[in-house]
């Protein structure tokens with residue numbers, strides 16, 4: 001099995017990194033690793049596995065992110081994920097929401113390293129895929145580097161070799177999820193030190209990265225960079241990353257991406273997917289370009305058509321299909 005390239009990855013984001021977003025991002029970037037939204041192991045156990053886990057093989061490589069704290073259910077979910085064709089299984093130890101805490105998964109598990117180690121051991125035994133961890137640098141007042149060091153030291157004994165570190169602590173019960181993504185300060189030094197102290201581990205840094213030059217700076221100190229919101233809001237950042245990080249200059253233009261996406265949209269509409277379930281992810285495609293607000297407005301006004309049939313889709317997509325002229329003139333319609 002070839003080793004996964006984690007030099008740059010797109011972060012798991014609930015309500016964002018679903019299969020349609022991943023298909024769209026893969027049209028822009030061949031090389032980044034994509035993550036699913038967090039899927040709870042109990043849901044996989046009891047729910048419709050196909051609905052939760054099925055994806056288009058053209059999205060690969062894709063890592064499945066799991067939430068949970070039952071070693072048995074997480075092990076079963078890891079095996080199921082492998083059978084569905086995922087490339088990595090990741091355990092979420094960073095989500096601070098109250099609901100998640102109530103169900104005992106996410107960032108509150110940083111308090112229970114031995115339970116997490118049990119979960120990871122079972123997961124590693126259940127699958128031949130790499131099992132990885134995504135966590136924060138600490139929680140509440142437990143935010144000294146030594147705590148992070150000890151946590152990783154316990155978890156590495158399970159055989160897990162890749163740690164994705166969101167360089168902020170989680171304030172459990174105090175902040176909303178949104179505040180928890182913005183208020184606790186970023187402490188990149190913790191992550192750099194972790195790499196120095198555990199040179200045998202693959203350490204991926206996450207949090208607040210917005211540009212290729214920041215990616216390049218981090219890569220001098222750690223093994224990989226994970227980006228979330230900047231890619232969601234400005235997906236064509238991945239084209240720059242392809243050029244400058246992966247030396248890949250064979251990247252589609254924004255127009256060509258939309259052309260290819262239309263083919264996918266048509267396939268998906270036939271399966272019952274709604275137009276806005278796909279196109280909402282493309283709102284930021286023209287971010288920073290002249291006329292980008294027209295693209296956003298046109299999509300917002302037209303992508304929510306109900307009971308869209310293919311002929312309607314053709315009509316709408318013909319109108320939104322951008323070309324350099326109408327985008328720069330700000331005239332999509």
Ligand SMILES: Cc1cc2nc3c(=O)[nH]c(=O)nc-3n(C[C@H](O)[C@H](O)[C@H](O)COP(=O)(O)O)c2cc1C
Nearest residue numbers: 011012013014037038092166207208209227228229
């Ligand atoms: C809308 C949204 C949903 C998120 N959902 C998840 C999730 O399901 N699992 C997870 O580990 N992190 C989740 N996160 C956190 C991101 O993966 C990432 O750690 C965080 O946004 C910091 O990276 P960034 O500054 O590059 O966005 C989410 C973040 C956002 C903005």
